Amino acid sequence: MKKLFFVFAFLIPTFIYAQTIKTDVLILGNSDAAFAAGVQATESGVNAVVLTQSDGFKLSKIKNFPQTGVTKAFEKRARKSLKLADSIPLPEMNNQVLNAVIKNWSDSSKLLDVINNAPYYEIKRSGNGWEAKLTKDESIKAKVLIVTDNPEKIFSALKVQSLKIAETSPLNYAENLYRTTISGINGSSDFLSLYNLLIPNQENILYINSDNLEIGQAAGATAAYAAFYKTKTSLSSLKRIQGELLSYKLSLMPFEDVKITDSNWLAIHKIGITGILKADIKNGKVFFNPEKEVSYDEIKQPIKDYYYKAQIWFDDHKNIPINLENTISMICYVGNKAVEATKTEIQKKWNKNYKFSSKYDLKKALTRREFSVIINEYLKPFDDVNVDRTGRVIR
Structure with a gap:
């Protein structure tokens, strides 16, 4: 339900x-x-x-x-x-x-x-x-x-x-207003903030x-x-209205390359709204690039912005590949979860629940799609962390 x-x-x-x-x-x-x-x-x-x-x-x-x-x-x-x-x-x-x-x-x-x-x-x-x-x-x-x-x-x-x-704004990662979006505008880089x-x-x-x-x-x-x-x-x-609109399949971020029929559409949108993974803006359109591999530098600061404990984890793990094993290490440290149990659970869900086409492999460098789904499920930054009217994270 x-x-x-x-x-x-x-x-x-x-x-x-x-x-x-x-x-x-x-x-x-x-x-x-x-x-x-x-x-x-x-x-x-x-x-x-x-x-x-x-x-x-x-x-x-x-x-x-x-x-x-x-x-x-x-x-x-x-x-x-x-x-x-x-x-x-x-x-x-x-x-x-x-x-x-x-x-x-x-x-x-x-x-x-x-x-x-x-x-x-x-x-x-x-x-x-x-x-x-x-x-x-x-x-x-x-x-x-x-x-x-x-x-x-x-x-x-x-x-x-x-x-x-009501006026829309072009997506601009120099500001955080995009986190307050309640609608992406199809075929453009614009979004509408609730405010x-x-x-x-x-x-x-x-x-x-x-x-x-x-x-x-x-x-x-x-x-x-x-x-x-x-x-x-x-x-x-904001969060209840965003959640309601997502449940009715309204794209809150104007991602050109993530269609509503995508099995990971919801997770990608939720992570996209947080800014933990940022999209590319080209010729007035926004591309999430779901199959591109995740880099250490692009996620380090955004995750630290959301979670205090992430600061310690990143200090202890410098410039490492963002593969499945390291991602599980991070989410378990930040989210107080058992590592082995989490590995077993993700392995069971990898193809059946997450609909990933790749094979479960702890040494696999994660794509933005795979990283979004795992972070969304195990850390829940969109659901559990609030933002103010400007989109600034409130911890």
């Missing part, structure tokens, strides 16, 4: 009292980002209403985008609506067919509601949440608001003249670019976290 942060959620359907719809997350827009935000919020276990303010979604990326939780969820519903077996490729779908699938999805879902052709004429704060007035007698109340277009409609409610849109999604001095509202599917998914999970825990977006838990 996936260890999602909404694992104990009760599936409470959207309900209506008089003419007020109450929901957890309200998304404004009809774009790829609006669709992805609504799907991810519901996949994460909360209610979401997407108010398209038009005759439906205008989606451009959903058909050709790499498989993530959002696209897989859509494909599942599309196959059901079109009565297609898994073995049959989905046909080319125009927006009319896409919206027909989404309508069937919305009509049968307890959590997702899509409302078309219903513009709002006023939106305002309502307690810690929001209220959008559709007519004099009809409104939608939500805990968290996601805006994907026309932000000027809510300026008066916020008493501002502009609103900060560039949150709006300073504005709670429970997110403003995102309309055409970015990945950022929409990240915003949906962030909004769902605040709604589920009845908290403010400024109190978002």
Whole structure:
């Protein structure tokens, strides 16, 4: 069972009292980002209403985008609506067919509601949440608001003249902000930090670019976290949101050469986020180079940054090859594990669990793939070590 942060959620359907719809997350827009935000919020276990303010979604990326939780969820519903077996490729779908699938999805879902052709004429704060007035007698109340277009409609409610849109940053290892990523941007070297999604001095509202599917998914999970825990977006838990998005196969690092279908995708991403192994950035794209051998110099300082005991181990083991035997020595010293028992355990898992194509050999120089999987499992730097808003390691 996936260890999602909404694992104990009760599936409470959207309900209506008089003419007020109450929901957890309200998304404004009809774009790829609006669709992805609504799907991810519901996949994460909360209610979401997407108010398209038009005759439906205008989606451009959903058909050709790499498989993530959002696209897989859509494909599942599309196959059901079109009565297609898994073995049959989905046909080319125009927006009319896409919206027909989404309508069937919305009509049968307890959590997702899509409302078309219903513009709002006023939106305002309502307690810690929001209220959008559709007519004099009809409104939608939500805990968290996601805006994907026309932000000027809510300026008066916020008493501002502009609103900060979520901005991505190019991967730059001279800074540590990449450790706070909640989305890598496909085909680029850019990522979105959680702290560039949150709006300073504005709670429970997110403003995102309309055409970015990945950022929409990240915003949906962030909004769902605040709604589920009845908290403010400024109190978002970075690790829980990252973990939720990883469980739904959103690439948090924009690795060009590590596909979602890779059996070691999760471990590589977790180690990539820590910076213990750093990728190469070439021509605006990011390459993890999973089959390249690990060098002593590239891991020495990053591991020491994460673990005090690593300082002693590296002082006692200078300029040694990073083979399997030495890596086991390091993880056992730093993680207080028994060496022989760890060797036996890794040997059993080498091909069957880890899906490595190589043979178990203690003298084997480890690839970045193999090193990532072992460090992730036995030291857990991503899961067990926190970082601050700038990505600095907190020990």
